[in-house]
Amino acid sequence: MTGATGAPGADAVARDEGPAAIRAGRRIADPPSMVALAADALRRMIFDGELAPGERMVEYRLADQLAVSRPPVREALRLLEREGLVVQVPRRGASVRALSLQDVYEITTLRTDLETMAIRLGVPVQDERVLAPLAEATRILEVNARRGAEDSAVEDTIRFHRALVALAGHGRLDEAYHALSLQLWLLMAMNRRARSSTESLVERAQRHRALFDLVRAGDADAVLAALHDGSSLSMLRLVGPLISEDGSPAAHAWFERVRERGTTAPDAPV
Amino acid sequence: MTGATGAPGADAVARDEGPAAIRAGRRIADPPSMVALAADALRRMIFDGELAPGERMVEYRLADQLAVSRPPVREALRLLEREGLVVQVPRRGASVRALSLQDVYEITTLRTDLETMAIRLGVPVQDERVLAPLAEATRILEVNARRGAEDSAVEDTIRFHRALVALAGHGRLDEAYHALSLQLWLLMAMNRRARSSTESLVERAQRHRALFDLVRAGDADAVLAALHDGSSLSMLRLVGPLISEDGSPAAHAWFERVRERGTTAPDAPV
DNA sequence: TAGCCTGAGAGTGTCGACAATAGTCAAGAG
DNA sequence: CTCTTGACTATTGTCGACACTCTCAGGCTA
Numbered sequence: 234m235t236g237a238t239g240a241p242g243a244d245a246v247a248r249d250e251g252p253a254a255i256r257a258g259r260r261i262a263d264p265p266s267m268v269a270l271a272a273d274a275l276r277r278m279i280f281d282g283e284l285a286p287g288e289r290m291v292e293y294r295l296a297d298q299l300a301v302s303r304p305p306v307r308e309a310l311r312l313l314e315r316e317g318l319v320v321q322v323p324r325r326g327a328s329v330r331a332l333s334l335q336d337v338y339e340i341t342t343l344r345t346d347l348e349t350m351a352i353r354l355g356v357p358v359q360d361e362r363v364l365a366p367l368a369e370a371t372r373i374l375e376v377n378a379r380r381g382a383e384d385s386a387v388e389d390t391i392r393f394h395r396a397l398v399a400l401a402g403h404g405r406l407d408e409a410y411h412a413l414s415l416q417l418w419l420l421m422a423m424n425r426r427a428r429s430s431t432e433s434l435v436e437r438a439q440r441h442r443a444l445f446d447l448v449r450a451g452d453a454d455a456v457l458a459a460l461h462d463g464s465s466l467s468m469l470r471l472v473g474p475l476i477s478e479d480g481s482p483a484a485h486a487w488f489e490r491v492r493e494r495g496t497t498a499p500d501a502p503v
Numbered sequence: 504m505t506g507a508t509g510a511p512g513a514d515a516v517a518r519d520e521g522p523a524a525i526r527a528g529r530r531i532a533d534p535p536s537m538v539a540l541a542a543d544a545l546r547r548m549i550f551d552g553e554l555a556p557g558e559r560m561v562e563y564r565l566a567d568q569l570a571v572s573r574p575p576v577r578e579a580l581r582l583l584e585r586e587g588l589v590v591q592v593p594r595r596g597a598s599v600r601a602l603s604l605q606d607v608y609e610i611t612t613l614r615t616d617l618e619t620m621a622i623r624l625g626v627p628v629q630d631e632r633v634l635a636p637l638a639e640a641t642r643i644l645e646v647n648a649r650r651g652a653e654d655s656a657v658e659d660t661i662r663f664h665r666a667l668v669a670l671a672g673h674g675r676l677d678e679a680y681h682a683l684s685l686q687l688w689l690l691m692a693m694n695r696r697a698r699s700s701t702e703s704l705v706e707r708a709q710r711h712r713a714l715f716d717l718v719r720a721g722d723a724d725a726v727l728a729a730l731h732d733g734s735s736l737s738m739l740r741l742v743g744p745l746i747s748e749d750g751s752p753a754a755h756a757w758f759e760r761v762r763e764r765g766t767t768a769p770d771a772p773v
Numbered sequence: 774t775a776g777c778c779t780g781a782g783a784g785t786g787t788c789g790a791c792a793a794t795a796g797t798c799a800a801g802a803g
Numbered sequence: 804c805t806c807t808t809g810a811c812t813a814t815t816g817t818c819g820a821c822a823c824t825c826t827c828a829g830g831c832t833a
Binding site: 266267268301302303304305324325 | 786787788789793794795796
């Protein structure tokens with residue numbers, strides 16, 4: 234064997250029965266993992282602007298700040314990297330992701346595509362119960378709009394769209410869309426000042442209520458049309474002018490086309 | 504002596520392309536990260552069948568086997584979890600992912616959708632140079648087909664499709680497709696015995712050569728048609744009967760429909 | 774004999790510390 | 804005065820160890 238380790242039973246134990254029994258364990262209370270806690274805290278710091286895009290995230294400093302040791306912070310950073318909120322370079326550590334025009338292009342196009350796929354898969358909804366999260370998200374959106382809660386607008390909108398995608402019952406789709414949503418959130422956080430120039434909270438809530446009604450009616454095409462004309466565009470018009478520095482030629486061409494045509498829908502309806 | 508350390512062979516496909524690492528200047532030599540090494544080794548062990556799906560992956564045992572300590576193994580497991588090859592439950596450790604019918608459904612549908620998006624974005628290729636990786640992948644596919652190299656068939660095919668998706672120049676699309684490809688690889692590894700029942704290596708190489716020619720001709724629709732009728736179906740027909748145990752109703756319905764219609768293309772051409 | 778309780782064993786979660794490396798700044802030479 | 808070179812500092816990569824939790828086997832009781 235490798236190594237003269239004194240590890241007891243390292244080679245004597247080969248009994249690995251019952252690995253599939255792990256599946257069903259639904260625990261009543263999640264064990265408070267320091268990793269998850271640290272990840273939540275870091276996300277909040279990023280979205281609240283405490284950590285600016287491009288700013289370095291020094292491990293031991295964050296560990297000190299969160300009152301944990303470095304390993305949990307380290308793993309939390311890996312998680313955020315997986316979500317696209319953080320970039321890590323091998324020997325130079327992590328930093329908050331700074332989004333460019335290319336990123337806006339990628340996020341928006343992929344987001345539109347995934348949403349389209351989700352609607353096509355899930356919108357003549359088979360089981361009425363899966364509509365519940367979407368209904369709840371719609372309700373929250375309306376309540377907070379009436380309250381004039383500006384600071385929860387992004388979060389509420391994202392929750393709605395995630396619930397929309399979840400209609401498809403497609404785990405990998407959910408996961409991919411989730412990461413994209415977080416990056417979109419980061420994008421909004423980067424440009425908070427310009428947010429007042431878009432539609433009002435009430436208008437947004439009404440638009441999403443209309444979307445929900447279309448979903449319940451089962452009209453997938455109408456949902457897609459409303460999606461393309463509405464949310465993506467408003468988001469784009471918002472952040473577009475602010476990030477006009479760099480980007481690939483394809484991204485620039487796409488951006489100009491969207492600006493002219495006023496929609497993020499694909500070229501031909503096909 | 505310890506033969507476990509000298510196994511960093513999986514450098515062909517499992518490359519982690521650093522997105523922002525290029526910015527600070529290219530590095531002449533990759534810093535030998537134990538995490539990347541461990542991840543490569545674990546991937547190889549999974550794809551080679553040394554680690555069976557569902558089998559537990561005990562951290563300290565793997566660390567001993569790879570002659571490193573637990574932290575690198577731990578982070579490597581997080582990476583593999585991100586790639587969908589490993590599942591982790593909070594206090595119970597990691598295990599090789601066991602794919603079900605639902606997973607086949609999700610992987611195939613999402614894969615088809617992402618490929619479609621990539622072709623639509625990238626296929627009238629603007630810059631001739633981006634065709635080079637695809638041409639190289641095609642060449643490798645043909646060479647190995649002539650050599651009768653069965654064991655590299657999956658890897659070669661995946662390389663081709665990744666190069667195909669890369670035509671779009673869309674980083675997030677590449678990343679999502681990459682994870683999906685690895686899971687597809689795992690799926691093929693799970694069902695290696697049945698692989699002989701599909702088309703021959705030469706036939707596959709010819710089909711991909713035809714795809715490459717269509718791409719170079721700039722005919723996106725033809726590429727999409729060939730993709731839907733070909734690769735996805737052969738893969739599906741292969742693994743479908745073997746994993747008929749569980750799955751969501753939507754997955755079952757989709758699977759039956761694909762079996763009847765003989766294609767993974769969406770319902771209506773629209 | 775079947776079910777509950779208890780104890781030991783195994784394995785992950787977390788921690789502090791050491792070594793290695795990239796970045797920075799100052800001093801000296803041309 | 805500018806460029807090179809050296810050391811210093813800050814920060815990451817890696818390690819071994821400890822504590823807590825979960826699992827499972829064995830014994831006890833009804």
